[in-house]
């Protein structure tokens with residue numbers, strides 16, 4: 023009988039072990055030395071001050087999106103559009119950075135961040151309203167709006183916001199120095215963004231755990247019919263949750279243009295929105311795990327760039343590792359959940 | 372099939388739900404399983420049906436030990452159960468659902484399946500529309516459908532955990548006749564879990580009585596109701612008589628109300644309900660009484676007419692606005708409509724509180740205290756941190772009452788004592804009478820005509836979407852009501 027508690031303990035590690043085994047097999051098939059590969063991965067993520075700062079800098083917007091998604095997932099909403107909301111945030115921040123000239127940083131930066139959050143929230147509100155008013159599922163509107171955001175970015179870069187020397191389809195001209203977030207040691211990491219992310223983390227955790235609003239989201243996510251009958255307005259709470267998530271994703275977008283890059287670029291998001299969805303799933307929808315899992319993702323993805331340089335393996339190996347990990351986690355599930363599923367499975371299933 | 376349960380034990384935390392129960396079921400007989408709310412009936416039956424494992428004890432089928440890992444496992448060995456609270460329903464029609472449950476071939480043979488399903492429906496005399504979407508069926512119809520599925524799956528032993536009884540007297544007779552035939556001609560064992568003693572007496576040949584997780588008695592049926600009740604509770608509980616209603620001014624005035632849904636149209640309802648009045652709606656399930664309550668609650672739009680509460684026009688208010696105006700609606704569905712699986716009782720009380728009492732930050736300490744008080748008042752067996760699905764069926768029903776706020780003007784109840792044992796039903800009515808003394812009016816529907824007559828001041832009769840007449844409860848009988856709801860004059 024002692025086996026069961028032990029199994030329960032180590033169960034969360036199973037997918038990690040399984041995906042490591044999978045990657046190991048992949049490396050062996052391609053004739054790479056696993057030890058070298060993993061060493062390169064580690065070196066790439068933490069090997070030097072700059073690399074560590076790079077990992078941190080990639081982590082922040084990813085964590086911001088994931089924190090926002092905790093709100094929408096709790097409310098039972100599939101906010102796939104978080105990617106587009108992040109992009110809109112980048113656009114909002116860029117708009118301020120490009121249009122307000124000659125202002126000091128302490129005026130510019132707050133305005134940029136606010137514009138980014140407002141733009142992200144607006145994009146999310148569109149999804150939410152399409153759902154509550156138009157009965158369009160948020161997955162579809164989210165995908166469509168993400169595409170629109172990408173198109174809008176390309177239009178701005180090649181049109182109204184193109185650099186004076188002519189459109190290059192790559193990005194706007196670099197922003198004025200005062201518009202950028204102050205960065206540590208000339209890296210891409212801005213301590214201010216870490217502070218903002220930490221604040222967001224605490225606020226969302228408190229909202230979810232200790233406020234009536236958080237409780238309403240939880241109720242909606244678990245049983246929207248009963249929640250409605252208990253007096254929860256599904257429409258209102260859904261719109262607010264989506265907008266809050268959009269605002270946080272937008273903030274992530276601002277961090278992307280104002281510290282990771284210095285201008286609005288074509289692939290500004292780096293897929294961070296979609297990655298954030300995976301982060302939340304891998305965290306089993308628990309706030310506590312979100313920052314750690316996001317950090318792990320960031321480290322693996324940053325590390326795999328070095329991996330490519332050292333071993334000739336394509337850097338998408340990092341992407342494969344995280345993807346496989348998420349798939350396996352979903353497959354294995356959490357032990358208790360799995361038992362419950364087994365119990366609930368009815369003869370007709 | 373001979374079924375024997377030996378020394379079954381199951382605990383949930385400190386609760387001994389089944390505390391060493393041993394009993395046996397013979398083939399070809401119909402059994403009643405009785406016991407107060409939380410006695411452990413559902414727990415025992417779910418163990419027998421493979422839904423959950425026992426902590427210890429054995430199940431013997433024809434003398435052979437059996438272990439069921441899943442309900443499907445149990446069905447393969449011939450044991451099937453219709454659950455007290457049907458779980459989620461798939462987005463299929465009746466026929467599709469049957470087909471999917473029946474075979475897993477890639478090529479689905481609709482025609483053959485339809486013929487088979489038709490045959491089963493005819494053989495057992497069930498009336499279910501094969502093309503209806505499962506979501507649109509009433510609770511009773513869904514339970515019948517479950518029964519059909521189990522029969523098609525070859526069940527030799529059938530367990531029915533509190534089947535709903537919103538069917539007419541003649542339909543009920545037909546169903547009972549079917550069940551007797553299944554037992555007598557096909558040798559099936561049938562176990563009926565119910566709080567309705569009359570039905571148990573009529574249908575079953577033998578009763579087992581559980582109390583606090585133990586088998587406390589068994590008897591051949593029929594026997595005096597008193598004897599059964601005494602076994603269930605250890606004593607015969609008293610019934611609270613209905614205090615007379617003070618004649619007061621009207622509270623709810625409905626004039627020319629019409630409601631339209633896909634399945635049924637109800638027209639021209641005129642009603643005036645007084646403060647403190649208990650008003651019963653009698654009718655077969657799906658005769659329009661549920662639509663009336665939903666229209667008053669703001670859950671369905673009124674197609675025509677006017678609804679006024681205390682002079683205030685509430686015809687076009689939505690559900691939340693109606694709620695804020697002091698109207699509470701308690702649905703029949705429990706875990707589907709009212710409670711949220713996974714949330715604690717405290718969280719339910721917090722959610723149900725009126726908006727003005729909800730603070731931005733939750734004060735957990737105070738909330739737990741309120742919850743303790745509320746669940747003590749409504750005698751919910753549980754603690755503030757229990758989650759809704761941990762409560763027994765009857766305790767879930769009581770929890771719905773614990774969530775009712777103070778100062779209500781009108782309470783709408785769909786099957787108010789569904790799943791409550793006699794004593795708890797009486798107690799819940801006592802609580803409702805206390806509300807009525809404060810001027811709250813109560814409008815309710817129950818499939819149990821005796822309950823309607825015993826508890827109401829006046830009764831409106833529905834049949835086929837028409838509110839045919841209003842009678843004084845004191846001047847009618849269950850027989851007369853039965854004829855009226857069947858559409859006979």
Ligand SMILES: Nc1ncnc2c1ncn2[C@@H]1O[C@H](COP(=O)(O)OP(=O)(O)OP(=O)(O)O)[C@@H](O)[C@H]1O
Nearest residue numbers: 383388408409410411412413414761763764765766
């Ligand atoms: N999943 C669970 N977790 C915790 N406690 C449970 C669980 N299921 C049942 N219980 C407890 O076990 C006891 C017996 O419950 P059970 O559902 O068997 O009662 P019952 O006889 O079917 O009652 P009712 O007539 O109200 O349906 C109750 O006290 C209940 O709270």
Ligand SMILES: [Mg+2]
Nearest residue numbers: 413455763764
């Ligand atoms: Mg039960």
